[in-house]
Amino acid sequence: MRAVLIIAAKDLRQRIRDRSAIIMGIIAPFALATVFSLLLPTAQSFHTQYAVVDLDGGPVSALLTSQVLPGVVEAGFADLTVVDDRAGAAALVEGGEMGAAFVIPEGFSEAIMSGRDATLTIIGNIDAALATQIAEAIATGYAEEVNAVSLSVAAALGGFTTVQPGAIADLSSRAAAFEPSILVEEAEADSKQMSDKTFYSASMAIMFLFFTAQFGILSLLSERRQGTLPRLVAAPLGPWTIVIGKALTGFVLGVVAMTVLIVASTLLLGAEWGSPLGVGLLTFGGVVSATGVSAMAATMAKTEEQASGWNAILAMSLAILGGTFFSLDRAPEFVSSLSLITPHAWFLRGLDELASVSGTVADALPAVGVMVAIGAATGTVGLMRARRLVMGR
Amino acid sequence: MKAFAIARVNLIRLMRDRLGLFFIILLPFIIVLVMGAAFGGSFNPKLGVIEGSGGSLGVDLLDTLESSSVDLVAFADEAALIDGVARNRVDAGLVVPADYSDAVETGESVSLRYYAPPNTLGGTLKESVGAAIAVQSATVRAARFAASEGIGELESNLAMVESMRETVPGVRVETVTAGESVFPAGFDPIDHSAQGMLVLFMFLTSLTAADKLILSRTLGVSRRMLSTPTGAGTVLIGEGLGRFAIAFLQGLLILLGTAFGFNIDWGNVWLAIVVVTVFALVGTGIAMLAGSVFRTAEQAGSFGVLAGLMLAAVGGAMVPFEIFPTTMQTISKATPHYWALRGFKDLIYREGSFGSISLELAVLAGFAVCLIAVAVYRFRRILTD
Numbered sequence: 001m002r003a004v005l006i007i008a009a010k011d012l013r014q015r016i017r018d019r020s021a022i023i024m025g026i027i028a029p030f031a032l033a034t035v036f037s038l039l040l041p042t043a044q045s046f047h048t049q050y051a052v053v054d055l056d057g058g059p060v061s062a063l064l065t066s067q068v069l070p071g072v073v074e075a076g077f078a079d080l081t082v083v084d085d086r087a088g089a090a091a092l093v094e095g096g097e098m099g100a101a102f103v104i105p106e107g108f109s110e111a112i113m114s115g116r117d118a119t120l121t122i123i124g125n126i127d128a129a130l131a132t133q134i135a136e137a138i139a140t141g142y143a144e145e146v147n148a149v150s151l152s153v154a155a156a157l158g159g160f161t162t163v164q165p166g167a168i169a170d171l172s173s174r175a176a177a178f179e180p181s182i183l184v185e186e187a188e189a190d191s192k193q194m195s196d197k198t199f200y201s202a203s204m205a206i207m208f209l210f211f212t213a214q215f216g217i218l219s220l221l222s223e224r225r226q227g228t229l230p231r232l233v234a235a236p237l238g239p240w241t242i243v244i245g246k247a248l249t250g251f252v253l254g255v256v257a258m259t260v261l262i263v264a265s266t267l268l269l270g271a272e273w274g275s276p277l278g279v280g281l282l283t284f285g286g287v288v289s290a291t292g293v294s295a296m297a298a299t300m301a302k303t304e305e306q307a308s309g310w311n312a313i314l315a316m317s318l319a320i321l322g323g324t325f326f327s328l329d330r331a332p333e334f335v336s337s338l339s340l341i342t343p344h345a346w347f348l349r350g351l352d353e354l355a356s357v358s359g360t361v362a363d364a365l366p367a368v369g370v371m372v373a374i375g376a377a378t379g380t381v382g383l384m385r386a387r388r389l390v391m392g393r
Numbered sequence: 394m395k396a397f398a399i400a401r402v403n404l405i406r407l408m409r410d411r412l413g414l415f416f417i418i419l420l421p422f423i424i425v426l427v428m429g430a431a432f433g434g435s436f437n438p439k440l441g442v443i444e445g446s447g448g449s450l451g452v453d454l455l456d457t458l459e460s461s462s463v464d465l466v467a468f469a470d471e472a473a474l475i476d477g478v479a480r481n482r483v484d485a486g487l488v489v490p491a492d493y494s495d496a497v498e499t500g501e502s503v504s505l506r507y508y509a510p511p512n513t514l515g516g517t518l519k520e521s522v523g524a525a526i527a528v529q530s531a532t533v534r535a536a537r538f539a540a541s542e543g544i545g546e547l548e549s550n551l552a553m554v555e556s557m558r559e560t561v562p563g564v565r566v567e568t569v570t571a572g573e574s575v576f577p578a579g580f581d582p583i584d585h586s587a588q589g590m591l592v593l594f595m596f597l598t599s600l601t602a603a604d605k606l607i608l609s610r611t612l613g614v615s616r617r618m619l620s621t622p623t624g625a626g627t628v629l630i631g632e633g634l635g636r637f638a639i640a641f642l643q644g645l646l647i648l649l650g651t652a653f654g655f656n657i658d659w660g661n662v663w664l665a666i667v668v669v670t671v672f673a674l675v676g677t678g679i680a681m682l683a684g685s686v687f688r689t690a691e692q693a694g695s696f697g698v699l700a701g702l703m704l705a706a707v708g709g710a711m712v713p714f715e716i717f718p719t720t721m722q723t724i725s726k727a728t729p730h731y732w733a734l735r736g737f738k739d740l741i742y743r744e745g746s747f748g749s750i751s752l753e754l755a756v757l758a759g760f761a762v763c764l765i766a767v768a769v770y771r772f773r774r775i776l777t778d
Contacts, residue, residue, distance in 0.1 A: 020691065028699050035703050039712070039721050046517060060564075077517050115562050122568040126742055130438075132568065133462055134517050137524040139566040140461070144527035147563035148534050154561040155539035155554050175538045182497065182526050183504045184519070189478040189486065191510035309412030316420065320427050325711075329481040330439065335427070356479065 003237050007245030012252060015215050025212035025257030029204035030264055036200035037269050048078050048099030048131035051089040051123075058109025060146060064102065064120075068142045078134075086123075093123045099131025100124050102139065112146060149175050193329075194355040198272050199348070201265035203324035205258055206286055206347045210315035212257045213287065214294035214308065216250020217243075217386055221304045229390065239390045243383055247291060254287035274354030278361040282350045285371030289343035292375035293318070295382025299389060318342045343371045395623050399631025404638055406605060416601075417639075421594040421647050425587050425655065437464045438518045441474045441486035441508075448494025450529065455489070457525040463518065471506075478508045485509040485518045497533050498547055532558075587651040587659075588737040589710035592672060592730045595644045597701035599676030599683075602639055604693040606632060606684030615776055625776050629769055632684075633677055640676035644669035660740030664747060668736045671757040675729045678764025685771040704728050732756045 015021040050072070054065050065082075073080050081098070083089040089101035101123040111118035120139055124132030152175035194202065220243075223229040232242055262279065265271040273279045297314045301307035319325060322344025328336050339345040350367030353359045407413060442455055444467040459465050466483050468474040474486040486508035490496075496503035505526075507519060536550035545553065609615050609632075618628050648669055651657040659665040687693040705711060707721070708730025717725060725731045736753035739745035 020695065023695050023699075028695070031699060032702060032706075035706050039706055039717055072520070075519075112562075112564060117562045117565060119565045119567055122566065124568050124570050126570055130517075134520050136566065136568055137461060137520040141520065141524040141527040143564035143566050144524070144531045147561070148527075148531035150563050151531055151554060151557065151561050152535040152538040154557055155535040155550060156542040156544055171542075174542075175534070182530055183502065184507045184522060184526070185504040186519075187506050187508050189475050189508040189510050191481075192476075192479040193481050193510070306412070309415075313412065313415050316416075317423070320424060325424070327481070352480070 003241045004245040004248060007232075007242060008248040008252060011216070011219055011246065011249040014219075015249070015253060021212060021215050021253055021257075024208055025253060026260050026264075029201075029208040029257075029261055033197075033201040033204040033261075033265060033271075034269060036204070037197045046077055046130070048128065048134070049081060049097065050078050050131075050135060051081050051083045051092055051098045051101035053083050053086050053089045053101060053103045055086070055106040056104045056108035056110075058113075060109035060112045060118075061104040062109075063146065064104065064139075064142050068138065069102070072138055078131075086121075090123050093125045096125065096128070098125070099128040100135035102135065112150075115150065190357050192352050192356040192359070194274070194348075194351050195272055197265070197269050198351065198355070199327070201261065201269055201271040202273070202348060202351050203319075203344075205261040205265075206290075206322075206344050207315070207319040207324045209254050209258060209286060209290045210294060210318065211312070213250040213254040213290035214298055214311045214315075215253055216246045216248070216291065217295040217298040217382060218304060218307055218311070219249070220246055220386060220389055221298065221301070221307055224389070225304065230392070233390060233392070239387045242390050243386045246386065247295060247379070247383060250291045250294060251287055254290055255283065258283045258287060272355070274351060274359070275361055278350070278354045278359075278364045281361070281368045282347055282354075282364055282371075285350075285368040285375070286343060286347045288375035288379070289371040290375070292377070292379030292382060293343070295386060296378040297382075299382050299385035319344055321345075323348060340370075343374050346370045395627050396631035396634055399618070399628060400634035400638055403605065403632065403635025404642075407602070407639055413602075417594070417598050417643055418646060421590045422650060422654075425590050425651060425657075437462050438485075438521070439464045439466050439483040440518060440522070441466050441468050441477045441483035443468055443470060443474060443488060446491060446493070447489030448491075450494040450497050450533070451489040454493075454525055454529050457528050458521060461521055461525060463521050475508055478510055481510070485522075487522055497530075498537070500537060587647070587655070587657045588734055588741075589705070591644055591647045591651075591669070591737075592708065592733045593701070593705035593710040594647065595640050595669075595672060595676050596679065596705060596730065597698070598643055599636060599640050599680040600697035600701045601694055602636070603680045603683035603687065603697060604690035606636075606680065607687055607690045607693055610684075610775065611690070619776060625773055628776065629772055632772075633681060633765070633769075636677040636680040637673055640680070641670060641673035644673055658741055659737065660742075660745060664740050664745065664750065665737065667747070667754065668733055668740070668750065668757070671754050671761065672729065672733045674761035675733075675757055675764060678761050678768055681768035681772055682764055685768055685775055705730055709734055729757055729760045732760075 050069070052065055052069060054061050069080055072078050078099070081092075083092065083101065086101075086103050089098070089103060092098040093101050103121040103123060105119065105121070108118045108120070120143060122132065122135050122139055124135065153171045156171055156175070193199075220229065223232065233239070262271075262273055262283070266273060293314065294311050297311040298307040301310050319342075321339055322342030323329075323331075323336075323339050324344050328339050328345070331339070346367040350364040353363035353367070354361075356363070407417075440458065440463050442465050445452065447454070455465060466477070468477055468486070471488055474483075474488065477483050478486045488506040488508070490503060490505065493503055493505070495501075505522075507522065509519070532551060532554045535554045536547055539545060539550045539554070540547045544550065615628065619625060645666065648659060648662070648665055652659050652662060683693055683697060687696065707725055708728035709717070709725055710730050714722065714725060714731065714734070732753045736745075736750045736757075739750050739753070743749065
């Protein structure tokens with residue numbers, strides 16, 4: 001046992017001295033998580049600017065400018081700016097300052113009140129598709145509100161629209177009473193999702209963990225190249241002592257890197273990882289799986305370069321498939337099912353469970369179990385092969 | 394031409410490195426494919442619904458929503474829908490009660506349940522739901538009113554009102570795009586990920602392939618080349634050509650591979666190749682700079698990956714630039730990625746011509762000239778020191 005610790009301690013010292021473990025394990029994931037959290041407010045804080053040009057100033061346009069649009073502002077995802085003319089609004093939209101503009105033409109109210117067509121124009125921006133789409137929905141809702149009465153009157157007249165204005169007014173007031181009351185009742189759903197900052201920190205941490213953990217078994221190959229491996233074997237040490245010592249190095253590096261990342265992202269980026277016990281268990285599971293997978297990858301190769309190459313390919317592929325680069329929440333069923341073969345997906349899933357209001361540590365246990373199982377399966381293969389490598393076969 | 398011979402050696406060394414080829418060639422395609430699958434071909438907001446609930450009017454309502462660029466995702470029951478919302482499989486969920494049709498037809502008040510997690514896109518999606526309800530309620534209202542005025546039956550009136558919609562005067566909504574551009578019918582995320590991955594990997598490969606330059610230097614290959622009757626200028630041109638060929642070939646491969654393999658739209662392919670060419674020059678510059686700045690291949694490797702990914706993210710290669718906060722949008726303009734992507738976007742969505750992407754090309758060429766100039770200066774000093 002003591003020999004295992006000595007081997008691990010020596011390797012750890014080496015890793016820390018050559019700084020590669022620090023860059024791969026801590027600096028790279030932290031830098032990327034920082035950039036992502038700065039870059040991507042994502043949909044959660046979607047916010048846009050709308051311009052409104054009211055060239056009409058009549059009662060019908062007032063419904064839009066003083067009721068509908070202020071309601072949108074109140075809902076909190078858009079700001080409203082009044083612009084004097086259409087060209088000015090178009091320029092603002094084109095310049096990207098506004099997401100879209102509502103333009104109410106001159107004579108709009110009068111046209112509607114005297115039974116003519118009137119066009120409400122949305123000026124959209126090619127680079128702000130979502131803002132334009134929402135503006136369209138707002139305008140459609142408003143237009144239907146206004147059209148409902150004239151549509152009712154036309155229907156009552158069997159499509160025959162030329163009657164005395166007086167009769168229309170009479171019909172109109174009766175039609176107004178026929179509004180079906182469809183209410184949209186808002187219910188807040190629990191969110192089983194960690195915050196974006198947590199997601200970027202967690203996904204970068206788990207992705208680079210697979211690079212950090214490789215330094216353990218990988219050093220067997222460099223010891224062999226340097227000729228220090230036969231000397232280790234010549235010492236009164238069993239082959240397992242050497243292999244376990246190396247694996248322990250990868251494990252400890254992984255735990256340390258993850259711990260530093262969790263603490264740093266919590267303090268500096270404002271990530272909220274969740275209950276410490278749950279996060280601790282998930283981290284343990286993640287490090288076990290990373291140690292196992294990288295042990296397997298490293299022992300498949302003949303040289304160090306090959307080994308780190310294989311490991312990088314495996315780590316990248318698993319990371320992409322596991323949804324660390326971009327969330328696979330929206331992926332079709334088979335892709336999200338497929339992602340569950342990766343420890344990454346389970347790690348993130350476990351954190352999602354913890355982030356839920358009703359989430360407990362028990363909800364994260366299945367994820368921990370799967371990761372430990374993946375680590376045990378790949379690790380067994382990896383360590384067996386590592387033992388053969390130590391024995392020089 | 395000795396310069397070509399040097400460039401050729403660069404390419405051969407690259408081809409021999411099979412692990413490297415995975416990152417240069419396969420990985421970009423894998424990412425484009427997975428991203429395509431992940432987003433299911435659409436950035437439209439997703440609304441969870443329960444299929445077939447709410448009678449015929451319920452179905453109509455969902456049809457209206459679907460035609461207004463909202464993607465509907467069907468769930469088996471309300472519990473599954475709530476779980477789907479919680480796990481972010483959809484932006485929001487809408488439950489149309491079973492008695493919806495009856496209630497709407499008789500004018501009773503009826504409530505739809507709308508599930509949205511706190512602070513998300515769900516709030517904006519509610520506008521689309523509201524618009525669909527407004528369309529339907531206008532129709533139902535007109536049909537009911539006509540029936541009460543003694544015209545027809547509700548059922549037949551609904552169809553009549555539908556057919557009258559176009560002719561009855563009222564407010565029309567039209568959408569135009571600022572400027573002369575055509576509004577893209579649908580922003581296709583696969584297209585975007587292909588453009589993003591193209592610039593990301595061209596730049597990344599250039600940065601990381603710089604380790605080969607350092608290797609040549611540390612192994613003394615460069616010095617031996619100089620000891621032959623070959624000028625420093627020729628060595629530089631050769632190494633530069635090698636860098637350029639790698640970046641250009643990779644870009645070309647991703648461009649043509651995604652265009653013909655995955656049917657991805659690049660607009661005018663010839664102009665897209667022009668953008669790739671100029672961007673490859675930027676890659677040449679950064680590769681030579683990295684090769685002259687770093688001392689060891691490991692340094693270049695790990696720093697290259699980090700810088701390559703970060704610049705790509707900031708430049709808008711990973712996620713659409715549109716959703717960046719304003720300050721980040723400004724910072725983004727300092728990356729060559731931003732300008733290359735802007736050029737591609739112009740070609741794809743605005744049917745851009747050489748004239749319309751000339752600003753982007755000029756900026757990229759500017760990047761290339763500056764980087765190459767600094768790199769050549771530094772490299773020459775290192776080589777001849």
